[in-house]
Amino acid sequence: xxxxxxxxxxxxxxxxxxxxxxxxxxxxxxxxxxxxxxxxxxxxxxxxxxxxxxxxxxxxxxxxxxxxxxxxxxxxxxxxxxxxxxxxxxxxxxxxxxxxxxxxxxxxxxxxxxxxxxxxxxxxxxxxxxxxxxxxxxxxxxxxxxxxxxxxxxxxxxxxxxxxxxxxxxxxxxxxxxxxxxxxxxxxxxxxxxxxxxxxxxxxxxxxxxxxxxxxxxxxxxxxxxxxxxxxxxxxxxxxxxxxxxxxxxxxxxxxxxxxxxxxxxxxxxxxxxxxxxxxxxxxxxxxxxxxxxxxxxxxxxxxxxxxxxxxxxxxxxxxxxxxxxxxxxxxxxxxxxxxxxxxxxxxxxxxxxxxxxxxxxxxxxxxxxxxxxxxxxxxxxxxxxxxxxxxxxxxxxxxxxxxxxx
Amino acid sequence: xxxxxxxxxxxxxxxxxxxxxxxxxxxxxxxxxxxxxxxxxxxxxxxxxxxxxxxxxxxxxxxxxxxxxxxxxxxxxxxxxxxxxxxxxxxxxxxxxxxxxxxxxxxxxxxxxxxxxxxx
Numbered sequence: 001x002x003x004x005x006x007x008x009x010x011x012x013x014x015x016x017x018x019x020x021x022x023x024x025x026x027x028x029x030x031x032x033x034x035x036x037x038x039x040x041x042x043x044x045x046x047x048x049x050x051x052x053x054x055x056x057x058x059x060x061x062x063x064x065x066x067x068x069x070x071x072x073x074x075x076x077x078x079x080x081x082x083x084x085x086x087x088x089x090x091x092x093x094x095x096x097x098x099x100x101x102x103x104x105x106x107x108x109x110x111x112x113x114x115x116x117x118x119x120x121x122x123x124x125x126x127x128x129x130x131x132x133x134x135x136x137x138x139x140x141x142x143x144x145x146x147x148x149x150x151x152x153x154x155x156x157x158x159x160x161x162x163x164x165x166x167x168x169x170x171x172x173x174x175x176x177x178x179x180x181x182x183x184x185x186x187x188x189x190x191x192x193x194x195x196x197x198x199x200x201x202x203x204x205x206x207x208x209x210x211x212x213x214x215x216x217x218x219x220x221x222x223x224x225x226x227x228x229x230x231x232x233x234x235x236x237x238x239x240x241x242x243x244x245x246x247x248x249x250x251x252x253x254x255x256x257x258x259x260x261x262x263x264x265x266x267x268x269x270x271x272x273x274x275x276x277x278x279x280x281x282x283x284x285x286x287x288x289x290x291x292x293x294x295x296x297x298x299x300x301x302x303x304x305x306x307x308x309x310x311x312x313x314x315x316x317x318x319x320x321x322x323x324x325x326x327x328x329x330x331x332x333x334x335x336x337x338x339x340x341x342x343x344x345x346x347x348x349x350x351x352x353x354x355x356x357x358x359x360x361x362x363x364x365x366x367x368x369x370x371x372x373x374x375x376x377x378x379x380x381x382x383x384x385x386x387x388x389x390x391x392x393x394x395x396x397x398x399x400x401x402x403x404x405x406x407x
Numbered sequence: 408x409x410x411x412x413x414x415x416x417x418x419x420x421x422x423x424x425x426x427x428x429x430x431x432x433x434x435x436x437x438x439x440x441x442x443x444x445x446x447x448x449x450x451x452x453x454x455x456x457x458x459x460x461x462x463x464x465x466x467x468x469x470x471x472x473x474x475x476x477x478x479x480x481x482x483x484x485x486x487x488x489x490x491x492x493x494x495x496x497x498x499x500x501x502x503x504x505x506x507x508x509x510x511x512x513x514x515x516x517x518x519x520x521x522x523x524x525x526x527x
Binding site for chain 1: 411412414415417418419420421422423424426429431436439440443446447450451454455458474475477478479485486488489491492495496499505509510512
């Protein structure tokens with residue numbers, strides 16, 4: 001392994017040791033870091049070396065036997081009969097399970113320290129608002145999302161944050177470092193979009209719905225330090241961990257509230273200037289989405305913006321093969337609503353929630369990372385479909401009737 | 408407070424939601440999963456050995472805490488990353504060959520060619 005005689009230039013995941021540490025970061029041994037390194041590489045290998053072969057297999061031996069499919073499910077079912085797709089899928093599923101085991105081992109072996117630290121850092125802090133009586137909605141309680149045992153809400157002991165810590169340490173592995181030092185490349189991308197497209201926007205109150213442990217809202221709170229920021233999620237462990245994590249990063253303007261985004265009646269109409277969701281809607285349901293969208297519209301102040309960041313929708317011009325591969329996580333990585341969510345007409349849902357067509361906002365963003373250490377979307381030609389760090393924005397800006405009348 | 412947590416047992420817990428199997432024989436999928444877990448542990452061991460070598464080369468002595476604290480500078484991290492790529496290419500070689508074969512599905516076998524060459 002002589003670095004003096006490297007046969008080719010390196011293009012791969014950075015070392016896990018580049019991941020940014022904060023006050024809630026679990027401690028990792030040498031070998032635990034090595035395990036994360038291996039798993040990041042394995043994910044990358046499956047995407048860059050084997051998945052292109054699955055496409056060739058589809059074109060050369062699957063499609064000829066199953067011509068003219070008219071839906072992505074037909075493509076997926078035909079692929080399920082192909083041995084290369086079977087092996088790629090078995091390896092991908094197995095890699096996710098190894099990742100969960102590796103992250104859970106790290107966090108559970110130090111559960112006591114992590115839970116005590118979170119308790120100490122959030123004790124009597126009014127910025128942690130928990131609701132022990134909140135019902136976890138079925139779309140979260142019926143399955144463990146992305147094969148993460150206990151999901152965002154289960155507590156192994158009172159005050160548990162180990163599930164949140166596991167989620168935090170594992171993002172590097174699943175994305176091969178694509179989300180940057182603090183796994184916040186999505187949040188940073190949203191900030192960059194806002195500063196470029198709405199340079200004069202000065203929100204006083206910002207709401208992040210389904211914000212989890214707040215990794216994507218922290219950069220927003222940093223970019224708008226005078227704003228009052230609220231992060232809402234149904235899971236107490238992620239909120240506890242999130243407040244402690246944000247504080248340890250010196251971010252003091254976020255309140256973490258345990259609530260269901262379908263019913264945010266605790267906040268009055270027009271309370272927020274910006275309502276944000278980042279990779280959240282696909283973890284809800286077709287019944288929940290209209291309620292979430294109506295709430296978001298109701299909570300928005302005149303002139304304010306709602307922004308939903310998700311993977312691209314399955315538009316008519318997206319090849320059915322691509323749709324079928326993007327659907328993999330829906331069927332085989334416990335993201336059950338992913339498939340339906342990506343075929344919905346989000347514009348129509350925004351209109352049904354109260355926006356007019358000319359208030360709608362669209363955009364595209366890719367993860368913003370420290371490119372000296374982490375792979376950048378712009379320089380990365382490996383297509384990992386639903387896991388690539390590039391997203392679409394579907395949003396709405398409420399017209400400012402008062403301001404317009406005055407002009 | 409956390410007596411109830413047994414990390415060894417809980418780390419590998421099954422997530423809620425029935426597990427999909429993809430291969431024609433689920434037993435083969437189980438063996439594949441065990442094989443990849445072992446491949447992971449070999450990579451972990453190899454990185455540890457590399458760390459030991461680098462520290463010894465630089466300092467001539469070694470302690471457990473040196474190993475735990477080791478943070479490779481970028482060129483070394485890239486060399487280690489390159490090794491992992493080579494390693495995965497070796498372990499998963501059979502898939503590379505299968506993918507290459509997709510470009511030539513009517514490729515004759517040695518037996519086919521033998522028949523052809525032996526024909527009068």
